[in-house]
Amino acid sequence: MATAMRDHILNVASELFATRGINATGVDTIVSSAGIAKMTLYKYFKSKEQLIVEYLQQHDDLLRKGLFDKVGTEKSGTAQLKELVGAVMEWISDSEFKGFAFINASIEFPQSENPVHRVSLEFAQALRSTIAGSAKQSGVKKPDILALQLSLLIEGAAMAEQMQRGSGAIEHAREAANTLINAAIV
Amino acid sequence: MATAMRDHILNVASELFATRGINATGVDTIVSSAGIAKMTLYKYFKSKEQLIVEYLQQHDDLLRKGLFDKVGTEKSGTAQLKELVGAVMEWISDSEFKGFAFINASIEFPQSENPVHRVSLEFAQALRSTIAGSAKQSGVKKPDILALQLSLLIEGAAMAEQMQRGSGAIEHAREAANTLINAAIV
DNA sequence: AGATATAGACAGACCTGTCTATATAGTAAA
């Protein structure tokens, strides 16, 4: 099927982007690693840039899926928010975790007018919005500010874990998050 | 003088690395931007990799200089620690701030055995140690854990500000840091 | 027969690092 080939290419590219970096991964590498011809790749994706954007989209889809599968929706007070933070931390602690794609991409493409940078920023804000939504439901004092602070902890923990596996950042980030959440209760 | 030329090359390279990214900055770009011949660069630096390592070192020197100029040493309790966090946040909020070099470099060179990645990790740990030293003097309960948590907030704030200028992350990161510090007092 | 995937060459640009040959500056000796 046509979409099977497309998915295959995207999966192979995503794996390479995540482990070696985007700029360090050439199209030839993707092609040979996927066992396909270069023309096939360019049949399904009009450019490497489009492949990168879809990689970011896929990463966001997987992240959201991973979170919503774990977080209950009918919890009261701050329980759901804490669960959400915990779910993100679990996601980060997965041995396959190679960093948030949108963070890595925004650093590899630092210019703000670059399409990849813009899309990365959107996904970073989307994660923040998700956290803010949960914070609002929890009834804390300033949900948007708390969500921002929690996202800083999350992104910091992701960075620390990406730089050095088993840094201990995850567990302590979760504790710090709970401290901030408890301090934000009305 | 010889060191003047060396410093000039390093300064030009640093500016380019910070604004465009390391991998996106070719040696030819550095050379023409510095107004020198390529052989001159290779006379003072044996490879681009060495230039990158010295760029990271320079960035660390400037950061430490910026911090120690602002933080008093004889403050009591958690005052000095809060001042240190505030100084880092000021450093980040500078309009010339383009992200922590060691974070960006560790993402551009993700493989843990890569020399640039290793040096980046060292500087990240050095910053954490500095914070831990101040945390120990402040007499909080678990200074190393607190220092780790504060560094996550700091790196998260740096990332957020790098992705989008004026994100508001800095001010709220500082508030979150103070909350964590106060919660850690014996 | 028609659609799809293949291998492999190719263009044009960029990458790092080295080479040669020339020019410029500063200093020491006459």
Add this chain to the structure above:
DNA sequence: TTTACTATATAGACAGGTCTGTCTATATCT
């Protein structure tokens, strides 16, 4: 002051490799 020597910087070509994207010609499968 003028000449001669030395160190340093210059421009620019070059090798050998990589990059993205396009092309053609062949093979496979329904």
